[in-house]
Amino acid sequence: MSKIQVNKLHTLTGHNDCIYALVEGSDPRFFYTGAGDGMVVEWDLDQPEDGRLIARLPHSVYALAVDHERNQLIVGHNFEGIHVIDLTANKEIWSLKLTDQAIFDIKVYGSDILIGTGDGLLIVVDTVDRFVKKHVKLSSKSIRVMAIATEKKQLAIGLSDHSIKILDLMDDFQPLASLTGHTNSVFALAYSPDETQLASGARDAQLKFWETENYTLTENVIAHMYAINFLSFKEDGKYLVTCSMDKSIKVWDAVNPKLLKVIDKARNAGHGTSINKVLWSTYSDDVVSVSDDRTISIWKIEAETL
Template identity: 75%
Template sequence: MAKIQVNKLHTLTGHNDCIYALTEGSDPRFFYTGAGDGMVVEWDMDRPKDGKLIAKLPNSVYALEVDRERNLLFIGHNFEGIHVIDLNENKELWSLKLTDQAIFDIKVYGHLVLVATGDGVLIILDLENRAVKQHIKLSSKSIRVMSIAPVKKHLALGLSDHTIKILDLNASFEPIANLVGHTNSVFALGYSPDESILVSGARDAHLKFWNAEDYRLEENVVAHLFAINFLSFREDGKWLVTCSMDKSIKVWDPENYKLLKVIDKARNAGHGTSINKILWNTYNNQVVSVSDDRTISIWQIEEDLL
């Protein structure tokens, strides 16, 4: 088994409420956080202590997404809609009133923006026309998380009705599969970088590994004590991190479904409350985590070669 070395590099502060949203920039040296205080902040991996306020909104921000091609930041503004920030100019370009529901996730796919809402509707926007193109009602329960396999052109959605739905991005979002097995809301979802597996995590604390060819369940692991809030693959797909309401981060070998490391407050001066999002940064291979404790942690997680 790989021996994992963990170093906590930074603790960043500035948000005044629980931090719910986290995304990497077009330039992966930068990342963005959004919180219950309505603030959206840009952070620089080279100078992490210097956060820069990008937007201040009256409601909580659960969802952020960067359009790397156009260098735009999409902010999901709960009970309102989306705000679109030009990151070159640091100014708002436009906003759209979409829903009176919470917005839990946003993904950009080509010229489309996909918005996951609290009433189970997937809203599809045409970026060029800045207009709603389609509403797809998937459930009476929330869509909590999305993941895109760009080569397969598959969209996976995790829902509070305990299912994972797979839609075809080639064919007007036609359904491909409906995955059942979790016994509570699905909060965490991610395709491996080679798109061979889809990993899901839920409020039931289980981590499930699905074969992304036929969406057959390969493995089920009781992974945490409480809800799994998010997951992120390392860029090479060799490792995977999960974060949980149980205040821990766990490092996994996704090929062998094995736990490699537990990162927590006692052992690593980790977060003191629920960890809501986690990102394996592609700029320097460091891991960023955000929490209800209003802090951001930056971690170096690497193989101990000694």
């Protein structure tokens, strides 16, 4: 049995609106945030107080992704398309107008950029030749979140039609499964590091665990009071964190799913409004969270075995 100790290390400010996007860099010492103010900021976990402005766009940024192979940051520019920033040269190198919809998530797979939009469209862009390769219409409702199982070569997509679609990355995005059970929009989705589990969270406040051999449901937990906005596994796969519209972060045993710790304003000087993203850093083992309150928090979360 583990006892979880939590210490708040930093509160970072600089954004002028709700922070919606959070992603780890190809060098995991750095992470990037995007917000309703259109600003994209780079943060250094070794010197976290000094954020560096990477881009400023006229519309809000809900989605960021890092192309690790090319050290590029892909910025989802709502109602426009994507901007690609070379993180070595610190400059935008190209952009593509794609949609008049919100862009809720972006993932990179090989030389493909995968963009999920507010009208249920998966747009596949070739990052080398910089053109749209494919449109995959999945729903009339929004694509809200995506997760990639790199070894299994599968893509999981959470939608506002309450479903999770599993697509085959080896076979031209052909459907493999459609998972049902959530009763509202699916906002949170992640494969465990060993890819044997898929965890999902939704506006229905439920946290579900699916085994990935046949994608059957193994656990269902009523996890929060309000919507689960995001979740992130620790690199060793033993724990995960969820964040919610109920202003809390929760730490879970990911192997035998159960709640281990609640992090909130009353107990831990946590966020005062909805927490939109969490990231369990592979660099520092700390947890980063971003919120509607315009701040970023960095948490030291340690497990003591009893």
